[in-house]
Amino acid sequence: MSTDSRPPGYELPLLLLLGFRSLIDDLHAELARQGHPDVRPMHGFVFQAIGTQGTTAAELGRRLAISKQAAGKTIAALEALGYVARGTDARDARRKVVHLTGRGIDCLQRSARIFDELRRAWAAEIGEQRLNELEADLRRVAPSDASRLLEAPGWFGSATGPPRD
Amino acid sequence: MSTDSRPPGYELPLLLLLGFRSLIDDLHAELARQGHPDVRPMHGFVFQAIGTQGTTAAELGRRLAISKQAAGKTIAALEALGYVARGTDARDARRKVVHLTGRGIDCLQRSARIFDELRRAWAAEIGEQRLNELEADLRRVAPSDASRLLEAPGWFGSATGPPRD
DNA sequence: TAAGATAGACAACATGGTTGGCTATAATGT
DNA sequence: ACATTATAGCCAACCATGTTGTCTATCTTA
Numbered sequence: 001m002s003t004d005s006r007p008p009g010y011e012l013p014l015l016l017l018l019g020f021r022s023l024i025d026d027l028h029a030e031l032a033r034q035g036h037p038d039v040r041p042m043h044g045f046v047f048q049a050i051g052t053q054g055t056t057a058a059e060l061g062r063r064l065a066i067s068k069q070a071a072g073k074t075i076a077a078l079e080a081l082g083y084v085a086r087g088t089d090a091r092d093a094r095r096k097v098v099h100l101t102g103r104g105i106d107c108l109q110r111s112a113r114i115f116d117e118l119r120r121a122w123a124a125e126i127g128e129q130r131l132n133e134l135e136a137d138l139r140r141v142a143p144s145d146a147s148r149l150l151e152a153p154g155w156f157g158s159a160t161g162p163p164r165d
Numbered sequence: 166m167s168t169d170s171r172p173p174g175y176e177l178p179l180l181l182l183l184g185f186r187s188l189i190d191d192l193h194a195e196l197a198r199q200g201h202p203d204v205r206p207m208h209g210f211v212f213q214a215i216g217t218q219g220t221t222a223a224e225l226g227r228r229l230a231i232s233k234q235a236a237g238k239t240i241a242a243l244e245a246l247g248y249v250a251r252g253t254d255a256r257d258a259r260r261k262v263v264h265l266t267g268r269g270i271d272c273l274q275r276s277a278r279i280f281d282e283l284r285r286a287w288a289a290e291i292g293e294q295r296l297n298e299l300e301a302d303l304r305r306v307a308p309s310d311a312s313r314l315l316e317a318p319g320w321f322g323s324a325t326g327p328p329r330d
Numbered sequence: 331t332a333a334g335a336t337a338g339a340c341a342a343c344a345t346g347g348t349t350g351g352c353t354a355t356a357a358t359g360t
Numbered sequence: 361a362c363a364t365t366a367t368a369g370c371c372a373a374c375c376a377t378g379t380t381g382t383c384t385a386t387c388t389t390a
Contacts, residue, residue: 221337222337222338222339223336223337223338233337233338234338234339234340237337237338237339257336257337258337259337259338260336260337260338261337261338321346
């Protein structure tokens with residue numbers, strides 16, 4: 001046996017990133033075809049974080065581990081695109097409840113369907129069982145706290161770290 | 166059999182991203198401990214693209230699929246941190262050859278070693294064979310063009326797309 | 331030698347992040 | 361009941377990373 005027949009470790013993150021990018025790129029190419037050309041990869045996470053219940057800027061910031069100001073800016077951008085709308089809260093005059101519009105819900109539902117199709121395509125390529133194993137393995141090694149995923153934009157390049165407020 | 170026992174498709178990209186983030190976060194935590202606290206996730210890709218041979222801003226931009234201006238800015242930032250240095254090319258007065266400094270090479274070598282250790286940690290968790298399979302599967306489904314990976318920063322959030330020049 | 335292509339730099343702008351400061355409203359303690 | 365504290369949302373300023381457009385200097389080529 002050779003003393004080191006293992007692949008170099010740097011390949012693993014590359015493969016994970018390429019796989020992620022591949023899925024996200026395919027998703028958004030298909031979303032664009034289905035009438036959502038201006039939605040960005042980040043927006044999907046935001047839609048998910050808003051959910052069907054609606055939320056507020058401060059709460060969104062906490063869920064995404066970004067500052068409430070950043071959350072507010074994102075909400076404003078999404079509002080301008082017609083994906084979310086803001087209402088008021090009768091019980092708390094400070095809060096402005098953000099909820100998905102019909103267009104936002106349509107985008108969210110189409111995303112779910114497209115992701116299912118993409119997963120089926122992967123399963124067709126490597127086999128359902130291997131794909132199940134791949135997911136199971138990743139669940140074991142990846143931290144399960146699915147929040148703080150939206151640090152992704154910024155996290156990659158900037159040095160500031162998570163917000164203080 | 167149930168009509169749909171498969172996991173929802175949206176989980177796959179999440180797992181890939183979490184896995185990637187986990188590796189990169191661990192890498193940079195360890196790099197910080199080993200004397201490189203100010204290097205960013207993106208920089209590793211840049212170091213890799215510069216290589217031991219050195220390169221130029223325009224060529225770096227092509228390798229990373231970013232504009233030469235963006236490449237120039239990144240080089241300037243890395244130069245300020247002491248990781249790269251710029252020299253001239255005797256054969257072509259236009260070109261300014263960028264090469265890694267001793268510190269840059271040190272960082273690159275430590276990164277490689279840390280990635281190997283992280284891979285061993287994953288192998289200890291899920292088994293060497295499963296990890297090999299995971300990598301093999303990802304190689305099949307992920308596009309192999311390892312360039313255009315540095316679109317990552319920006320790609321996630323912005324809408325501009327790849328550069329024209 | 332003139333025309334075109336390339337390298338690098340500067341300015342201006344967009345996006346998405348952060349911090350700091352501000353006002354309005356709610357919650358809490360004395 | 362009232363004063364304090366905490367929270368929600370917003371505005372301005374800044375940083376980091378991208379883009380485009382424009383400019384000059386230098387090869388390369390017809």
